[in-house]
Amino acid sequence: MRKPLVAGNWKMNGTSAKNVLLLDGILAQKDKFSSVNVAIFPPAVYLHQVQMALQSSGLSWGTQNLSQFRQGAYTGEISAAMLKDFGCKYVLIGHSERRCLYAELDLDQLVLDHIVADKIDMALTEGVTPIICIGESPEEHAKGQTEEVIARLMDIVINQSGVKALAQTVLAYEPVWAIGTGKSATPEWAQEVHSFMRERVAKHDRATAESLQILYGGSVKGDNAAPLFSMPDIDGGLVGGASLDADEFVKICQAACS
Numbered sequence: 001m002r003k004p005l006v007a008g009n010w011k012m013n014g015t016s017a018k019n020v021l022l023l024d025g026i027l028a029q030k031d032k033f034s035s036v037n038v039a040i041f042p043p044a045v046y047l048h049q050v051q052m053a054l055q056s057s058g059l060s061w062g063t064q065n066l067s068q069f070r071q072g073a074y075t076g077e078i079s080a081a082m083l084k085d086f087g088c089k090y091v092l093i094g095h096s097e098r099r100c101l102y103a104e105l106d107l108d109q110l111v112l113d114h115i116v117a118d119k120i121d122m123a124l125t126e127g128v129t130p131i132i133c134i135g136e137s138p139e140e141h142a143k144g145q146t147e148e149v150i151a152r153l154m155d156i157v158i159n160q161s162g163v164k165a166l167a168q169t170v171l172a173y174e175p176v177w178a179i180g181t182g183k184s185a186t187p188e189w190a191q192e193v194h195s196f197m198r199e200r201v202a203k204h205d206r207a208t209a210e211s212l213q214i215l216y217g218g219s220v221k222g223d224n225a226a227p228l229f230s231m232p233d234i235d236g237g238l239v240g241g242a243s244l245d246a247d248e249f250v251k252i253c254q255a256a257c258s
Protein backbone atom coordinates (compact mmCIF):
# COMPACT_ATOMS: atom_id res chain seq x y z
CA MET A 1 0.00 0.00 0.00
CA ARG A 2 1.50 3.33 -1.07
CA LYS A 3 1.06 6.13 1.49
CA PRO A 4 -0.02 9.33 -0.27
CA LEU A 5 2.31 12.31 -0.36
CA VAL A 6 1.24 15.93 -0.78
CA ALA A 7 4.08 18.32 -1.59
CA GLY A 8 3.71 22.11 -1.39
CA ASN A 9 6.02 23.95 -3.80
CA TRP A 10 6.09 27.58 -2.69
CA LYS A 11 8.18 28.58 -5.75
CA MET A 12 9.56 32.14 -5.32
CA ASN A 13 6.99 33.29 -2.76
CA GLY A 14 7.03 34.14 0.92
CA THR A 15 8.57 36.42 3.51
CA SER A 16 9.69 35.46 7.02
CA ALA A 17 6.48 36.94 8.43
CA LYS A 18 4.12 35.39 5.86
CA ASN A 19 5.81 32.00 6.24
CA VAL A 20 5.07 31.97 9.99
CA LEU A 21 1.36 32.53 9.32
CA LEU A 22 1.21 29.91 6.58
CA LEU A 23 3.10 27.25 8.57
CA ASP A 24 1.08 27.96 11.73
CA GLY A 25 -2.13 27.68 9.72
CA ILE A 26 -1.12 24.27 8.37
CA LEU A 27 0.25 22.94 11.66
CA ALA A 28 -2.87 23.97 13.57
CA GLN A 29 -4.85 21.56 11.36
CA LYS A 30 -2.39 18.70 11.05
CA ASP A 31 -4.66 16.21 12.83
CA LYS A 32 -6.93 16.43 9.78
CA PHE A 33 -4.36 14.73 7.52
CA SER A 34 -2.39 12.39 9.76
CA SER A 35 -2.62 9.47 7.30
CA VAL A 36 -0.78 11.43 4.59
CA ASN A 37 2.88 12.41 4.19
CA VAL A 38 3.21 16.15 3.69
CA ALA A 39 6.30 18.07 2.58
CA ILE A 40 6.96 21.79 2.11
CA PHE A 41 9.37 23.27 -0.45
CA PRO A 42 10.20 26.89 0.44
CA PRO A 43 12.74 29.08 -1.34
CA ALA A 44 16.15 27.91 -0.05
CA VAL A 45 16.75 31.06 2.01
CA TYR A 46 13.81 30.03 4.23
CA LEU A 47 14.96 26.45 4.69
CA HIS A 48 16.17 27.00 8.24
CA GLN A 49 12.96 28.75 9.20
CA VAL A 50 10.87 25.90 7.81
CA GLN A 51 13.13 23.30 9.42
CA MET A 52 12.69 24.94 12.84
CA ALA A 53 8.91 25.16 12.42
CA LEU A 54 8.43 21.60 11.18
CA GLN A 55 11.13 19.58 12.90
CA SER A 56 8.94 17.88 15.48
CA SER A 57 5.69 18.05 13.49
CA GLY A 58 5.91 14.90 11.37
CA LEU A 59 5.87 17.07 8.22
CA SER A 60 8.93 17.09 5.94
CA TRP A 61 10.68 19.76 3.91
CA GLY A 62 13.08 20.15 1.01
CA THR A 63 14.31 22.52 -1.70
CA GLN A 64 13.11 23.24 -5.21
CA ASN A 65 16.39 22.36 -6.93
CA LEU A 66 19.97 21.23 -6.26
CA SER A 67 23.31 21.20 -8.03
CA GLN A 68 24.46 18.21 -10.01
CA PHE A 69 27.98 18.87 -8.63
CA ARG A 70 29.30 17.83 -5.24
CA GLN A 71 30.94 21.07 -4.06
CA GLY A 72 33.23 23.89 -5.12
CA ALA A 73 33.19 26.86 -7.47
CA TYR A 74 29.51 26.83 -8.49
CA THR A 75 28.24 30.27 -7.51
CA GLY A 76 24.62 30.36 -6.47
CA GLU A 77 24.21 26.59 -6.32
CA ILE A 78 23.18 24.34 -3.44
CA SER A 79 24.64 20.87 -2.91
CA ALA A 80 22.95 17.65 -1.85
CA ALA A 81 25.14 17.57 1.28
CA MET A 82 23.78 21.01 2.25
CA LEU A 83 20.23 19.72 1.92
CA LYS A 84 21.08 16.87 4.22
CA ASP A 85 22.66 19.32 6.65
CA PHE A 86 19.31 21.14 6.86
CA GLY A 87 17.31 17.95 7.39
CA CYS A 88 15.71 17.87 3.94
CA LYS A 89 13.91 14.63 3.24
CA TYR A 90 13.06 15.49 -0.38
CA VAL A 91 14.25 17.67 -3.26
CA LEU A 92 12.38 18.67 -6.41
CA ILE A 93 14.35 17.87 -9.55
CA GLY A 94 13.67 18.84 -13.15
CA HIS A 95 10.76 21.21 -12.54
CA SER A 96 9.60 22.64 -15.85
CA GLU A 97 10.10 26.21 -14.61
CA ARG A 98 13.81 25.39 -14.25
CA ARG A 99 13.86 23.82 -17.70
CA CYS A 100 12.05 26.66 -19.43
CA LEU A 101 13.24 29.79 -17.66
CA TYR A 102 16.91 29.39 -16.82
CA ALA A 103 20.32 28.47 -18.16
CA GLU A 104 18.64 25.26 -18.92
CA LEU A 105 16.97 27.28 -21.69
CA ASP A 106 19.91 27.08 -24.05
CA LEU A 107 20.27 23.40 -23.71
CA ASP A 108 18.79 20.65 -25.72
CA GLN A 109 16.06 18.71 -23.86
CA LEU A 110 18.11 15.53 -24.06
CA VAL A 111 21.10 17.22 -22.39
CA LEU A 112 18.70 18.48 -19.73
CA ASP A 113 17.41 14.98 -19.09
CA HIS A 114 21.01 13.87 -18.44
CA ILE A 115 21.53 16.77 -16.00
CA VAL A 116 18.33 15.71 -14.22
CA ALA A 117 19.72 12.17 -13.98
CA ASP A 118 23.00 13.53 -12.51
CA LYS A 119 21.04 15.54 -9.93
CA ILE A 120 19.05 12.45 -8.98
CA ASP A 121 22.27 10.49 -8.39
CA MET A 122 23.66 13.32 -6.30
CA ALA A 123 20.54 13.49 -4.09
CA LEU A 124 20.55 9.72 -3.64
CA THR A 125 24.18 9.66 -2.50
CA GLU A 126 23.15 11.93 0.40
CA GLY A 127 19.98 9.98 1.19
CA VAL A 128 17.69 12.82 0.04
CA THR A 129 14.67 11.56 -1.92
CA PRO A 130 14.35 13.16 -5.36
CA ILE A 131 10.88 14.09 -6.57
CA ILE A 132 11.44 13.84 -10.31
CA CYS A 133 9.19 16.14 -12.33
CA ILE A 134 8.22 14.94 -15.79
CA GLY A 135 5.69 16.33 -18.21
CA GLU A 136 5.04 17.46 -21.74
CA SER A 137 4.88 21.05 -22.99
CA PRO A 138 1.68 22.40 -24.58
CA GLU A 139 3.26 21.92 -28.04
CA GLU A 140 4.27 18.34 -27.27
CA HIS A 141 0.79 17.72 -25.86
CA ALA A 142 -0.83 19.02 -29.03
CA LYS A 143 1.39 16.76 -31.12
CA GLY A 144 0.49 13.70 -29.04
CA GLN A 145 4.05 13.28 -27.76
CA THR A 146 3.29 12.86 -24.05
CA GLU A 147 4.46 9.27 -23.73
CA GLU A 148 7.56 9.90 -25.85
CA VAL A 149 8.67 12.82 -23.64
CA ILE A 150 8.06 10.87 -20.45
CA ALA A 151 9.70 7.68 -21.68
CA ARG A 152 12.82 9.60 -22.79
CA LEU A 153 13.59 10.91 -19.30
CA MET A 154 12.55 7.74 -17.52
CA ASP A 155 14.79 5.59 -19.71
CA ILE A 156 17.77 7.89 -19.17
CA VAL A 157 17.29 7.69 -15.39
CA ILE A 158 16.83 3.91 -15.45
CA ASN A 159 19.91 3.44 -17.65
CA GLN A 160 22.08 5.76 -15.60
CA SER A 161 20.99 4.97 -12.04
CA GLY A 162 19.43 1.54 -12.43
CA VAL A 163 15.79 0.66 -11.90
CA LYS A 164 16.40 -0.14 -8.22
CA ALA A 165 17.35 3.51 -7.62
CA LEU A 166 13.84 4.49 -8.67
CA ALA A 167 12.55 2.76 -5.55
CA GLN A 168 14.32 5.56 -3.64
CA THR A 169 12.57 8.28 -5.63
CA VAL A 170 9.14 9.80 -6.18
CA LEU A 171 7.89 10.64 -9.69
CA ALA A 172 5.65 13.61 -10.40
CA TYR A 173 3.69 13.87 -13.63
CA GLU A 174 3.51 17.60 -14.29
CA PRO A 175 2.01 18.50 -17.66
CA VAL A 176 3.43 21.94 -18.38
CA TRP A 177 0.10 23.10 -19.88
CA ALA A 178 -1.57 22.51 -16.50
CA ILE A 179 0.96 24.30 -14.30
CA GLY A 180 -0.28 27.62 -12.97
CA THR A 181 -2.99 27.78 -15.63
CA GLY A 182 -5.98 26.79 -13.49
CA LYS A 183 -6.57 24.04 -16.08
CA SER A 184 -5.80 20.75 -14.37
CA ALA A 185 -5.54 17.51 -16.33
CA THR A 186 -8.67 15.39 -15.98
CA PRO A 187 -8.37 12.50 -13.52
CA GLU A 188 -8.77 10.08 -16.44
CA TRP A 189 -5.97 11.65 -18.49
CA ALA A 190 -3.63 11.79 -15.51
CA GLN A 191 -4.44 8.19 -14.58
CA GLU A 192 -3.60 7.03 -18.09
CA VAL A 193 -0.21 8.76 -18.00
CA HIS A 194 0.56 7.55 -14.45
CA SER A 195 -0.27 4.01 -15.47
CA PHE A 196 2.06 4.36 -18.48
CA MET A 197 4.84 5.53 -16.13
CA ARG A 198 4.32 2.64 -13.73
CA GLU A 199 4.31 0.14 -16.59
CA ARG A 200 7.55 1.58 -17.95
CA VAL A 201 9.20 0.74 -14.62
CA ALA A 202 7.40 -2.61 -14.32
CA LYS A 203 9.04 -3.76 -17.56
CA HIS A 204 12.32 -3.70 -15.61
CA ASP A 205 11.13 -4.51 -12.10
CA ARG A 206 7.53 -5.07 -11.04
CA ALA A 207 8.16 -4.73 -7.28
CA THR A 208 9.79 -1.31 -7.73
CA ALA A 209 6.91 -0.24 -9.96
CA GLU A 210 4.32 -1.29 -7.40
CA SER A 211 5.99 0.60 -4.55
CA LEU A 212 6.78 3.74 -6.59
CA GLN A 213 4.88 6.88 -5.58
CA ILE A 214 3.67 8.89 -8.57
CA LEU A 215 2.29 12.36 -7.81
CA TYR A 216 0.19 14.54 -10.08
CA GLY A 217 1.01 18.26 -10.34
CA GLY A 218 -0.66 21.08 -12.29
CA SER A 219 -3.44 23.30 -10.92
CA VAL A 220 -4.37 20.98 -8.05
CA LYS A 221 -6.88 22.79 -5.82
CA GLY A 222 -9.10 21.93 -2.87
CA ASP A 223 -12.04 21.23 -5.13
CA ASN A 224 -10.39 19.04 -7.80
CA ALA A 225 -7.97 17.07 -5.60
CA ALA A 226 -10.29 14.28 -4.47
CA PRO A 227 -11.21 12.94 -7.93
CA LEU A 228 -7.55 13.06 -8.99
CA PHE A 229 -6.35 11.26 -5.85
CA SER A 230 -9.05 8.61 -6.14
CA MET A 231 -7.37 7.24 -9.28
CA PRO A 232 -5.48 3.98 -8.66
CA ASP A 233 -2.08 5.21 -9.90
CA ILE A 234 -2.18 8.75 -8.47
CA ASP A 235 -0.47 8.70 -5.08
CA GLY A 236 -0.81 12.35 -4.10
CA GLY A 237 -0.01 15.76 -5.50
CA LEU A 238 2.66 18.35 -6.15
CA VAL A 239 0.89 21.61 -5.42
CA GLY A 240 2.09 25.08 -6.41
CA GLY A 241 -0.25 28.07 -6.07
CA ALA A 242 -2.71 26.37 -3.73
CA SER A 243 0.07 25.55 -1.25
CA LEU A 244 0.33 29.25 -0.37
CA ASP A 245 -3.03 29.25 1.37
CA ALA A 246 -3.16 27.18 4.57
CA ASP A 247 -6.85 26.22 4.38
CA GLU A 248 -6.69 25.36 0.69
CA PHE A 249 -3.54 23.30 1.19
CA VAL A 250 -5.06 21.46 4.17
CA LYS A 251 -8.14 20.71 2.05
CA ILE A 252 -5.87 19.08 -0.56
CA CYS A 253 -4.05 17.08 2.12
CA GLN A 254 -7.41 15.88 3.47
CA ALA A 255 -8.47 14.81 -0.02
CA ALA A 256 -5.44 12.49 -0.05
CA CYS A 257 -6.58 10.73 3.15
CA SER A 258 -8.23 7.51 2.15
Ligand code: PGA
Residues within 6 Å of the ligand: 009, 174, 178, 179, 180, 181, 182, 217, 218, 219, 220, 238, 239, 240, 241, 242
Ligand atom coordinates in the same frame (compact mmCIF):
# COMPACT_ATOMS: atom_id res chain seq x y z
P1 PGA B 1 0.43 24.88 -9.74
O1 PGA B 1 1.96 24.43 -9.81
O2 PGA B 1 -0.23 24.00 -8.68
O3 PGA B 1 0.45 26.32 -9.36
O4 PGA B 1 -0.16 24.62 -11.07
C1 PGA B 1 2.33 23.09 -9.73
C2 PGA B 1 3.84 22.97 -9.81
O5 PGA B 1 4.47 23.75 -10.52
O6 PGA B 1 4.45 22.11 -9.16
